[in-house]
Amino acid sequence: MTDVDHDRDFDAFVRSTWRSLRQGAFALTGNTADAEDLLQGVLANAYARWPRLRRDDPVAYVRRALVNRYIDTWRRSNVVREVSRAEPPERTSHDALDRFDDRDDLATLLAALSPRERTVVVMRHYLDLSERDVADSLGCSVGTVKSTCSRALHRLRVPVTARPEEQP
Amino acid sequence: MNHTDHVREGIDLLDTRIPDPDLAALRSGGSGIRRRRRTLQTVGAAAAVAVLAVPLLTFLGGNAPATDGPPVAGAPAAPLPAPAAFTDSGFGDGMAAAVAAAFPGAAQTDEELGDRWVWRDHTNLDHAVGSPPRWATLFAWNQYYDVAGVDLSVIARRESPSPVIDPASYGYCRDGLFVVEQACRTWEVDGRTVVLHDGTQARGQQPDVWLRTVDVYGAEGTESMVALTSVSVVGVGDTWVEAQGRMPAVDDLAALALDPRLILPEPDRYPREFPPNRPQG
Numbered sequence: 332m333t334d335v336d337h338d339r340d341f342d343a344f345v346r347s348t349w350r351s352l353r354q355g356a357f358a359l360t361g362n363t364a365d366a367e368d369l370l371q372g373v374l375a376n377a378y379a380r381w382p383r384l385r386r387d388d389p390v391a392y393v394r395r396a397l398v399n400r401y402i403d404t405w406r407r408s409n410v411v412r413e414v415s416r417a418e419p420p421e422r423t424s425h426d427a428l429d430r431f432d433d434r435d436d437l438a439t440l441l442a443a444l445s446p447r448e449r450t451v452v453v454m455r456h457y458l459d460l461s462e463r464d465v466a467d468s469l470g471c472s473v474g475t476v477k478s479t480c481s482r483a484l485h486r487l488r489v490p491v492t493a494r495p496e497e498q499p
Numbered sequence: 500m501n502h503t504d505h506v507r508e509g510i511d512l513l514d515t516r517i518p519d520p521d522l523a524a525l526r527s528g529g530s531g532i533r534r535r536r537r538t539l540q541t542v543g544a545a546a547a548v549a550v551l552a553v554p555l556l557t558f559l560g561g562n563a564p565a566t567d568g569p570p571v572a573g574a575p576a577a578p579l580p581a582p583a584a585f586t587d588s589g590f591g592d593g594m595a596a597a598v599a600a601a602f603p604g605a606a607q608t609d610e611e612l613g614d615r616w617v618w619r620d621h622t623n624l625d626h627a628v629g630s631p632p633r634w635a636t637l638f639a640w641n642q643y644y645d646v647a648g649v650d651l652s653v654i655a656r657r658e659s660p661s662p663v664i665d666p667a668s669y670g671y672c673r674d675g676l677f678v679v680e681q682a683c684r685t686w687e688v689d690g691r692t693v694v695l696h697d698g699t700q701a702r703g704q705q706p707d708v709w710l711r712t713v714d715v716y717g718a719e720g721t722e723s724m725v726a727l728t729s730v731s732v733v734g735v736g737d738t739w740v741e742a743q744g745r746m747p748a749v750d751d752l753a754a755l756a757l758d759p760r761l762i763l764p765e766p767d768r769y770p771r772e773f774p775p776n777r778p779q780g
Contacts, residue, residue: 367517
């Protein structure tokens with residue numbers, strides 16, 4: 332395959348996955364500028380290793396890379412925050428929940444979640460990553476993923492029903 | 500509608516105001532990353548100059564790369580405890596943990612393993628890895644990171660000794676390894692030789708790209724192979740002074756390079772197969 336073929340292949344990949352990556356990045360970061368930076372970094376990295384990546388599972392790779400890059404970002408910012416205050420950087424969303432009672436305001440409700448909660452929700456319920464993948468990315472147990480996800484969905488006021496594969 | 504459908508529908512409806520992707524810009528950014536990575540791979544370690552050449556010469560002579568290199572005179576005599584041989588990806592996890600401890604927030608961008616040789620072009624060999632890796636012959640494990648915008652490479656591999664890095668013949672700080680080298684010094688730590696190549700530029704490298712590299716050479720092992728750990732960062736700047744201002748400190752890089760989690764265990768055997776499909780020059 333020539334470089335031109337690789338470029339064509341990469342362009343087609345970006346076009347076909349752009350919508351879900353864009354929405355996922357925005358859901359994670361909550362703002363246009365950070366989401367654009369996230370996408371740019373992840374996709375440029377994907378291009379850098381495209382000849383090898385295209386033979387594997389580029390969609391899965393890019394989805395995981397998107398989340399991992401975001402996690403790295405908020406972990407770095409957490410380090411700074413934790414120096415200046417003792418309590419964990421979790422943000423309560425009660426005010427937001429009181430003000431917003433409509434799922435159309437999902438962006439605002441997502442923004443009111445802690446980064447960890449937002450990441451779990453987007454990874455599990457938008458990017459279709461497994462609980463094991465989420466746990467590995469966040470460095471926590473599957474049980475923590477389950478409880479964090481349940482709490483986050485409650486904050487989002489999404490009715491919690493079992494996924495088909497989770498039903499007994 | 501279950502909660503996955505609720506979330507998916509809600510996120511799909513978000514107004515992101517993100518414009519369509521600029522494919523040319525993505526490719527340009529990716530090419531830059533690829534270029535810097537290639538720079539790290541090929542000139543990050545001074546030994547790389549020799550390492551790529553020695554296997555080729557020995558292959559052309561019909562011999563295995565591991566057995567024909569001359570011994571490294573003056574190499575540290577006291578061997579470190581050998582890490583247990585690996586049979587899975589656990590060594591990479593240890594590398595990542597060492598990097599995370601040295602540079603919290605470092606984001607891994609790539610990983611490359613070597614369990615065989617392939618032709619890169621008519622005269623050069625690259626290492627490559629099968630799927631799944633052939634653990635018994637694994638001799639290279641490289642990881643790449645982004646440390647607050649700076650490219651960091653961490654290379655752990657087993658090297659064929661070479662006259663180029665033979666301190667008795669030339670010295671680790673031999674002139675001519677790089678087109679430009681601002682400083683080079685060596686020191687010993689627990690029987691291992693640490694070599695700093697600071698502010699280097701190799702032939703053909705872009706003039707605004709500079710490297711700071713710390714190599715750590717262990718004692719000879721089976722077949723006179725040497726454990727090399729090489730930690731490099733790339734800085735961009737019109738001058739070395741400008742570039743080094745953005746780099747991690749030498750002491751921090753040296754501490755990482757000396758981390759025992761970066762000592763690649765010896766493989767059961769070194770790959771000896773002559774790579775097929777040599778491109779014609």
